[in-house]
């Protein structure tokens with residue numbers, strides 16, 4: 001069978017390459033410490049799991065769910081948006097997702113016509129670029145550079161968009177993600193305002209991916225884009241239960257936005273999927289409602305904060321170049337290019353190959369895009385002991 005062009009034109013999936021190398025090392029009996037996965041090692045809070053047991057036993061939950069999500073869950077999300085962000089969204093302005101990845105992947109189909117442009121951050125979560133391409137759009141690279149604290153250069157972007165608007169396509173969509181994967185950069189309201197003004201001026205829908213909204217340290221509180229009043233006109237925001245509640249395997253998240261914008265996504269979803277298992281949605285209500293869960297989340301964030309401190313102390317000791325993250329469970333570290341000369345292979349890949357030889361898996365920055373080259377991502381999703389051992393093992397590469 002001849003694969004479709006959209007599959008053929010995909011860039012090589014570097015993470016699969018890394019997996020192969022890991023499998024090879026494991027087959028030789030090597031003890032591997034995996035610091036590459038964005039999947040928390042901690043369990044889902046007990047009250048949420050128990051709610052799932054209970055709900056799954058009730059046959060009423062066994063039918064097709066609602067396309068947009070259970071009303072009770074959407075009401076609970078509406079309350080959470082008010083309480084956490086002072087943002088007003090009715091239950092009709094909320095749509096439950098099968099994980100935030102699903103919403104990200106489907107949204108471009110609702111707004112991009114073949115030939116239109118979609119902006120994606122580079123480095124960034126790879127699904128942004130792919131989903132623009134799958135919708136027939138042309139991905140527009142938005143570099144996140146170290147000298148700009150991994151925020152986009154809005155003057156540069158403005159020029160790019162003005163130039164593109166001279167052609168046939170129109171720029172319709174922009175993905176933006178803070179707290180950021182993979183750089184762990186955070187954003188302030190001044191910058192968000194600038195982005196919102198840019199989007200309004202150019203009639204672009206922003207898809208603000210806030211998957212790490214609650215995964216913050218040192219008293220940093222991540223904002224919603226809707227703290228900028230005008231964002232309501234030009235943005236939808238996507239949240240996830242995966243990282244906050246250690247629920248990556250459950251596949252549940254949600255999108256928020258005024259009906260006119262959110263309907264772009266709802267229309268696609270109505271035709272492609274049939275929602276999230278009702279018992280999981282009932283458990284998600286528990287995650288949002290329960291005080292015990294709230295305190296467990298706070299405790300978990302302290303655990304990640306401590307792990308971050310341990311890794312950052314070690315990296316400082318080794319003289320590595322990095323910014324101590326205020327959010328996410330990633331540390332974005334510069335690769336010493338003098339040591340890892342750019343030959344036919346990328347320095348970040350080469351660094352990760354050396355780490356695998358030492359029994360440690362890291363993610364090469366280039367896997368997140370061209371501008372990720374020269375960096376590696378360390379995920380603190382293992383126990384403190386394993387992380388410490390892992391970092392010690394790769395000391396000499398630093």
Ligand SMILES: Cc1ncc(COP(=O)(O)O)c(C=O)c1O
Nearest residue numbers: 038099100101125181211240242
């Ligand atoms: C920036 C970002 N957005 C979205 C997701 C997808 O999360 P999920 O589909 O589990 O909600 C991830 C997962 O790693 C991510 O890093």
